[in-house]
Amino acid sequence: MKKIVASLYTMLLAVSLLSVVGCGSTSKQEGAGEYIDDAVITTKVKAAIIHEPGLKIAEFNVQTFKGEVLLSGFVKSQEVENKAVEVARRVEGVKAVKNEIRLK
Numbered sequence: 778m779k780k781i782v783a784s785l786y787t788m789l790l791a792v793s794l795l796s797v798v799g800c801g802s803t804s805k806q807e808g809a810g811e812y813i814d815d816a817v818i819t820t821k822v823k824a825a826i827i828h829e830p831g832l833k834i835a836e837f838n839v840q841t842f843k844g845e846v847l848l849s850g851f852v853k854s855q856e857v858e859n860k861a862v863e864v865a866r867r868v869e870g871v872k873a874v875k876n877e878i879r880l881k
Contacts, residue, residue: 807843815841818870822846825864832861837878839865844872851881 807815819841826832826839836857837850846865852858858878865874 811843814870815843818844818846818868821868822848822865822871825868826861829860829864831857832864837861841871844870845875846871846873847875847877849877849879851879853881855880 819839822839822841823834826837827834836852837848840847846868848861848865852861858876858880861878862874862876865871
């Protein structure tokens, strides 16, 4: 009987530990390959903004993390803001665009 109770406690402990391990969060850091991919995406987004009439790269800050582009900065109109987001979304490799651009 004692062996059965001990076995049950051992199994309960093992299941508890495994369930806690499964609750771990995803990594907030990038590997070297992801970092390089993100740097390439950032460069492509900046180049696309430079080549788009009506947009000035000096008005924008572009950052990329795991394929998600963050656009920030200050612009004169909602039209310019919308255009920048649209241009960023068209760039190959961009998974999502987070817009933190503000109007002056």
